[in-house]
Amino acid sequence: MTTRGLPPVAKLTEQQQRGWACVWCGRSLTVGADVDLGEQRARPAVGAAYSWFPRACPDTAACSVSRGDPVAIRSVIRHADWTIGVDREDGASGPMYEIECTTCLDRSDAAEEKKPAEDWAISHTGRHTDHRGYRAIITSFVRVTPAPGNPLRDRGQDR
Numbered sequence: 430m431t432t433r434g435l436p437p438v439a440k441l442t443e444q445q446q447r448g449w450a451c452v453w454c455g456r457s458l459t460v461g462a463d464v465d466l467g468e469q470r471a472r473p474a475v476g477a478a479y480s481w482f483p484r485a486c487p488d489t490a491a492c493s494v495s496r497g498d499p500v501a502i503r504s505v506i507r508h509a510d511w512t513i514g515v516d517r518e519d520g521a522s523g524p525m526y527e528i529e530c531t532t533c534l535d536r537s538d539a540a541e542e543k544k545p546a547e548d549w550a551i552s553h554t555g556r557h558t559d560h561r562g563y564r565a566i567i568t569s570f571v572r573v574t575p576a577p578g579n580p581l582r583d584r585g586q587d588r
Contacts, residue, residue: 437483438471445483452483462487510576515569524569531562539568 435452444450450457466483515520524560528546529536530553537549550563575582 435466435469435483438469439473441449441481441483446481448482448484450484451486456486458484458486471536509579509581511573511579512576513571513573516572518572521572522570524567527566527568529564529566530557531564532560533557536566 438446441452442450442455445452445455448458448463448465451463463485464485466485466554469481470478471481472478475554487541498535523541525539525541526543526546528550530550533551537546537553540546546565554560
């Protein structure tokens with residue numbers, strides 16, 4: 430998926446149509462170090478329809494600058510490595526604890542400590558002596574961040 434329309438196929442070189450050169454600036458491309466813009470179908474007014482395979486420079490912003498294009502382009506990231514882990518951002522909540530009665534499905538309030546939920550379960554059983562089974566619900570918060578080598582991490586956009 431591109432962030433804007435592709436140039437008309439009739440105005441491109443054979444190398445650009447076949448994905449050997451950047452569809453925007455015409456530079457030669459290396460397989461794996463480029464952005465695949467997906468198979469496109471051309472339907473000329475005369476003749477049979479055909480497929481063409483546009484590709485672009487991996488850094489579309491630099492490509493845009495090199496050809497003097499005033500239009501800002503967002504990068505399209507087809508594959509990048511990411512990591513996931515406990516959210517340690519400022520203001521991020523720690524785990525939240527709740528306990529739910531498996532008999533009546535009544536539930537404690539969520540709290541950042543286990544004790545209020547455990548106290549609720551004991552109190553609930555005191556009021557309903559046949560309610561003795563509970564489900565502990567622990568909600569943890571995680572964050573996905575760009576891994577080393579991901580262009581967003583290199584740009585400082587790792588939040």
